[in-house]
Every structure is written in structure tokens, then in C-alpha cells.
Amino acid sequence: MMPLSSYLSVALIAILFSYASSAIDTNTYEDNFLQCLSSYSHNSTSISKVVYTKTNPSYSPVLKFTTQNLRFASYKTPKPLVIITPLEPSHIQTAIICSQNHGLQIRTRSGGHDFEGLSYVSEIPFVVIDLINFKEIDVDVESRTAWVQSGATLGELYYTISQKSRNLAFPAGACPTIGVGGHFSGGGYGTLLRKYGLAADNVIDAHIIDVKGRLLDREAMGEDYFWAIRGGGGASFGVIISWKIKLVEVPATVTVFTVPRALEQNATKLVHKWQYLASKIDENIAINIVFQRINSSKKGETTILAIFQALFLGGVDKLIPLMDQKFPELGVVRENCIEMSWIESVLYLFQFPKGALPEVLLNRTLAANSPRFIYKAKSDFVKTPIPENGLEGIWSLFHEEGAKGAMMIWFPYGGIMDTISESEIPFPHRKGNLYHIHYQVDWQQEGDEVEKLHINWIRKLYNYMEPFVSKSPRAGYINYRDLDIGVNNIDGYTSYKQASIWGVKYFKNNFRRLANVKTKVDPLNFFRNEQSIPSLVSKGHK
Numbered sequence: 321m322m323p324l325s326s327y328l329s330v331a332l333i334a335i336l337f338s339y340a341s342s343a344i345d346t347n348t349y350e351d352n353f354l355q356c357l358s359s360y361s362h363n364s365t366s367i368s369k370v371v372y373t374k375t376n377p378s379y380s381p382v383l384k385f386t387t388q389n390l391r392f393a394s395y396k397t398p399k400p401l402v403i404i405t406p407l408e409p410s411h412i413q414t415a416i417i418c419s420q421n422h423g424l425q426i427r428t429r430s431g432g433h434d435f436e437g438l439s440y441v442s443e444i445p446f447v448v449i450d451l452i453n454f455k456e457i458d459v460d461v462e463s464r465t466a467w468v469q470s471g472a473t474l475g476e477l478y479y480t481i482s483q484k485s486r487n488l489a490f491p492a493g494a495c496p497t498i499g500v501g502g503h504f505s506g507g508g509y510g511t512l513l514r515k516y517g518l519a520a521d522n523v524i525d526a527h528i529i530d531v532k533g534r535l536l537d538r539e540a541m542g543e544d545y546f547w548a549i550r551g552g553g554g555a556s557f558g559v560i561i562s563w564k565i566k567l568v569e570v571p572a573t574v575t576v577f578t579v580p581r582a583l584e585q586n587a588t589k590l591v592h593k594w595q596y597l598a599s600k601i602d603e604n605i606a607i608n609i610v611f612q613r614i615n616s617s618k619k620g621e622t623t624i625l626a627i628f629q630a631l632f633l634g635g636v637d638k639l640i641p642l643m644d645q646k647f648p649e650l651g652v653v654r655e656n657c658i659e660m661s662w663i664e665s666v667l668y669l670f671q672f673p674k675g676a677l678p679e680v681l682l683n684r685t686l687a688a689n690s691p692r693f694i695y696k697a698k699s700d701f702v703k704t705p706i707p708e709n710g711l712e713g714i715w716s717l718f719h720e721e722g723a724k725g726a727m728m729i730w731f732p733y734g735g736i737m738d739t740i741s742e743s744e745i746p747f748p749h750r751k752g753n754l755y756h757i758h759y760q761v762d763w764q765q766e767g768d769e770v771e772k773l774h775i776n777w778i779r780k781l782y783n784y785m786e787p788f789v790s791k792s793p794r795a796g797y798i799n800y801r802d803l804d805i806g807v808n809n810i811d812g813y814t815s816y817k818q819a820s821i822w823g824v825k826y827f828k829n830n831f832r833r834l835a836n837v838k839t840k841v842d843p844l845n846f847f848r849n850e851q852s853i854p855s856l857v858s859k860g861h862k
Contacts, residue, residue: 349424349445350401356418360410367411370453372403379403383440386432386452388497391694392441394766400427400440400448407453412559413533419447420531420846427849428559430470431499435697435801438849439502439555444811451501454561459484464567465524466490470501470560475666475681481567482663482678489570489662492519494669496681504563505554506799507747509756511631511669514603514735516568520550520745525564528557531842535561541841548837548853551747552827553798556834556853557841570662575632575639576669577656580625582614586649587626588711593649594628595705599734599754601646604633611728613718624715631665693725693762696775698782699800700757700789701749702730710788717784722777725762730755748828749795757789758800779804798826798851807850814845819854826851 350373357367372379382403387393401424406412419426425446429439440448451471457480459466468477475496481488491512493503508519516522525538526549538546545557554560581587591609598607607630616623628650632639636657643652660668663678672680706714717723733753742748749756761778763770782804786794796805806822808814816835823831831853838845839856 349422352422353402353418353424353447356421357414360414367404367406367414370405370407370411372405373401374399382450383448386429386450386499387437387440388432388692389435389437389695390692391696391771392437397437397441398443398446400442400446403448403450405450405453409529409535409561412449412529412561413535415447415449416529416531416559417533426559426847428501428555429499430501431473431497431503433495433498434502435695436803436850438801438851442810442849449559451499451559451561456562459488459567461485461488464488464569465564466567467562467564468500469562470499470504472500473681473684474498474500474503478663478666479678479681482661486572486661486663487569488567490519490565490567491516491522494666496666496670497684500563501554501560503799504565505549505552505560507551507745507797508799509731511606511608511665512568512570513737514599514606514732515633517736517740518551518745518747519565520747521740522566522568523550523563524566526550526560527562528554528560530558531844531846544833544837545841547745548834551745551798552830552834552837552853553746553851555849556838556847558847571633571635572661573635573659574662574665575634575636575657575659576665577628577630577639577652577658579628579650579652579656581628581650582616582623582625583715584617584623587624588708588715590628590649591626591711592705592708593647594730595702595754597646598732601732601734602642603735605639605642606631606732607647608732609728609730611714611718611730613723613726622719624718629669631669635659693764694766694771695760695762696778697758697760697800698778698802698804699759699797700782700785701753701795701797702755702757702789703752704788705754706788713784714781717777717781720777720780722773722780723761725764725774726778726781727760727762729758729760731758742828743830743833746827746830746834747798748830749797753790756797757785793825793828795828796822796825801851803850808848808852808854810848810850814854816854816856822851823853 372382404415425442425444427439427446427448429448429450454469454471457468457472459481461484474492492508493510504519527537529535549557581590610627612625613622614625636659667676732755738751740750742750761774763774805825808819834853835856838853843855843857845855
């Protein structure tokens with residue numbers, strides 16, 4: 321599928337040598353950029369068919385279609401001058417070159433799930449390359465590999481794999497609307513993490529268009545470049561258009577369960593016990609916990625619900641003895657468990673309605689029309705169990721007004737993650753982590769005061785958690801982007817020292833190597849955002 325040679329043409333290479341950069345009036349950004357695009361349209365399928373300016377009636381629907389966080393959908397949010405939905409690599413190559421020539425920034429969007437909207441928001445004039453049309457998937461059962469383009473969703477990938485084999489899967493996230501491009505390039509984890517690692521751990525080749533407009537595969541880009549884009553955030557290094565992935569084996573029958581426990585049902589002690597066993601238990605099972613506030617049986621009061629949710633790679637006859645031995649306090653019985661295929665477990669864990677067919681994973685319109693929220697998220701890693709009195713402090717915070725619409729997800733590590741080196745790929749959070757925390761608070765009512773209430777609350781919870789989570793650095797996950805932990809100077813030079821404020825939290829000791837790769841492949845820092853890898857080229861040199 322998608323041989324590299326099919327993407328290239330002699331005519332396109334001419335792009336690399338055209339148009340000297342020049343200072344231009346801000347009012348002419350768009351006109352000059354569009355003129356540049358049109359000058360190359362004769363070389364390929366006309367790019368004009370996939371270019372949307374603000375005067376185009378389709379501009380707003382295209383922008384909103386995969387804008388997942390409504391915090392960045394208000395009239396106050398800066399909008400792109402132009403949106404391009406490329407149909408072929410030449411459209412991307414042209415956009416990259418023309419953007420550089422005319423002083424525009426590029427933001428690349430695959431699924432629109434960036435928690436801070438960085439894939440479609442910028443404070444300086446910019447263009448969005450939306451990869452929604454790059455969604456081809458080709459599964460090779462015999463070699464247990466697949467090529468998947470960056471604009472495909474995880475749901476589309478899972479469905480396509482399931483149509484070829486009941487015994488093959490891929491270890492990535494639970495949300496089916498997430499775009500492959502951003503997810504893979506930041507790491508990507510899900511319920512198969514403890515057995516098979518991250519999505520990025522299972523990437524074996526990729527096609528990227530670099531700052532010079534060249535289309536490169538793994539061999540052409542070199543191992544350092546290939547290392548960087550598997551967990552280091554692809555948007556810092558170019559536009560990744562496709563990935564070759566290694567598929568993994570799953571049994572024909574897996575088992576799932578969901579067991580909710582409120583505080584009145586001994587949830588605190590169950591959560592405390594879970595911390596000691598979830599990362600040590602059989603690697604064929606992942607038991608995560610979702611926390612949320614609900615109304616109590618006592619009128620006018622609220623309580624905290626801890627929902628224990630699991631995927632086990634095997635049948636119920638093996639799962640029940642395992643739970644009885646390792647976590648009898650939870651009281652999992654056969655009636656709690658459901659046997660199903662792996663693709664059915666994808667629907668179950670994302671809480672599709674009972675009876676939904678796997679084809680629902682292909683329905684992007686359904687996903688686009690589903691309820692969306694305004695939200696803020698954060699992340700942490702935990703290395704030492706939180707004591708019961710620490711947990712009780714969390715519950716107290718969840719009773720506050722700003723916690724309405726809040727949740728936490730605790731996801732266990734261990735298993736194969738304990739055996740992979742921190743430097744294998746840029747994602748360093750491996751051995752020693754008991755679990756990962758995803759914090760999120762949602763709200764639907766617009767307004768500065770409502771937003772301030774909820775964001776201040778999640779920051780308060782994050783501050784409270786500081787004694788209980790990883791230290792030196794307090795780590796975070798790049799795919800759960802959080803600008804609170806530090807930002808670059810978006811319009812101008814950012815030093816390595818300044819970028820390290822946030823970069824070391826995401827990448828630990830791998831951050832320096834990422835900066836070295838960045839300096840080599842994009843020395844003038846064209847591909848940049850508020851948390852992109854910095855170039856080490858000095859300000860004076862630039």
C-alpha cells in the first residue's frame with residue numbers, strides 16, 4: 321500500500337526552489353498565499369477544490385466538524401486564514417512551501433482532539449492542514465501489519481482490522497473519534513497497554529513531509545528522525561501522512577466488566593487496594609477506575625462513584641479465579657462479566673448503546689453530531705500509592721461547585737511497560753509508574769465566569785495532588801496537552817531552557833535528544849506551536 325514512489329513527481333520538486341521569502345504586509349498574507357497555491361495547481365489535482373477561505377460557505381462547517389473542545393469554538397478564538405483538506409501529498413507539499421514563503425504558520429489536524437486546540441488555533445496568521453481525507457487503511461493479515469493514514473480515526477482502524485481477522489487488534493486509545501496522526505505521534509495508550517505497550521511502540525514505518533517539502537519514509541528520514549515522531553509529537557517535525565503498524569494478537573473471546581462502587585460501598589478502601597495490585601496483576605487484564613460525582617441516596621447530597629472497568633484477554637472462566645485471588649474485595653462475579661469479541665469490547669468500553677454494531681465506528685457524521693463540551697484536562701503519573709486520607713481529600717474537592725462535570729480516570733501501568741527502556745522512543749513514562757491519571761472537567765454553559773470556576777477548580781485539584789504524584793519532574797503526557805505547565809514564545813525565539821520547563825515534564829531525559837533532532841530537520845523552527853520541540857539554533861544565528 322502507498323509506495324513512496326507513487327507520491328513523488330518531478331514537477332513537485334520544483335516547489336522547493338521557488339519563491340524567495342520576503343517581508344509582506346499582513347493584509348496581503350491570504351492573497352499571496354492563495355496565489356502561490358494556484359501557481360502549482362496545474363501539477364496535480366487542482367488544490368482549489370480543497371481550499372476554504374473565510375468567504376467560502378463551507379469554511380465554518382469544515383472548521384467545526386472536528387473541533388472537539390468547544391472552548392476553542394467561540395467567536396473570540398483566532399481562526400485560520402485558510403483551511404486546506406488535501407487529497408494527495410502534493411497539496412501538503414505546496415501548502416508547506418507557500419506558508420514558509422509568505423510568513424504563515426501551519427497547524428496540522430487529524431482528529432481535532434488536541435486538549436488545548438493547538439491543531440487548529442494560533443495567535444499569529446496561520447493555515448490549517450486538515451487531514452480528514454487522508455483516511456485510507458490497508459490491513460495485511462499474513463504479515464500482521466497495516467498502513468493507516470493520519471486522518472483515519474481509531475474507530476475506523478479498529479473496524480477495518482476486525483473485518484480481516486477476529487484475532488488481530490492494535491494497542492491504542494479507547495475513544496474511536498481520535499485521529500491516528502496526533503495519537504500515534506504522542507504515544508497513544510489504551511486497554512492493551514499492559515500487554516503490548518503504546519501505539520507508538522508498534523509503529524514500524526511512516527511517511528512524513530518535511531520542512532523542505534520532501535516526502536520521506538523511515539529509510540529516507542533516518543533512525544533519529546523516525547525515533548522522534550513516535551512519541552515526540554509529530555507536529556514539531558513535519559506533516560506525517562501515514563503509518564505502518566504492527567498488529568497484535570488477541571483471543572477470539574475477551575471478557576469485560578463494569579463494577580461501580582460509591583463511597584458508602586467501601587470505595588475508598590477498594591481504590592486504596594487497587595493501587596497495590598493493578599500494575600502487578602496478570603498483563604492480560606487492565607482494570608481502570610473512572611471517578612465522578614453523583615447524587616447520593618440522601619436527598620440534596622452528593623457522593624463519589626468509583627467505576628472499576630476492565631478488559632481481560634480471555635474467557636470468564638479464567639477471569640473469575642484471577643479476580644478472586646488478586647482482588648476479592650471488589651466482589652466481581654460471573655453476572656458482572658460479559659464475553660465478547662475484541663471489536664465488541666471497543667464499543668462496550670466507549671459506552672455505545674447496547675446492541676450497536678461495529679459499523680457505528682465508521683459514522684463520522686454521528687460522531688460530529690454527538691454532544692460536545694467545553695473542557696479543561698490535565699495529567700499525572702503515580703509511583704507510590706496514595707494513602708486513604710489523601711484519597712479522602714480528593715473526594716472533598718469533588719463535592720465543590722467547580723467539580724460539576726468533573727471526572728478522573730486512573731489507568732494502570734506495569735506489564736510490558738516495565739520492560740521497555742525510557743529512551744526506546746521519546747515517551748519515557750515506563751517502569752516505576754503504578755498508574756496514570758487523566759483529570760478533566762466539562763461544562764456546557766458559555767461565559768468567562770463559568771469557565772473561570774471550572775478551570776480554577778481543576779487547577780486546585782492538580783495542586784492538591786502534588787505530594788502524591790511523580791516528582792523531579794512532575795511528569796505529564798504530551799497527548800493530554802496542558803499549557804498551564806509552560807509554553808513557548810509562539811512568535812519569536814524560544815530558548816531550550818524556557819522550553820524545558822514543560823518539555824522535561826513530558827519527555828524527561830529524552831527532551832534534549834528531541835531538540836537535537838529538531839535542530840537537524842527543522843533548524844529555523846517552522847513547525848512550531850506553544851509546546852513544540854525547540855530548535856537549538858541560537859536567536860542570533862537565526
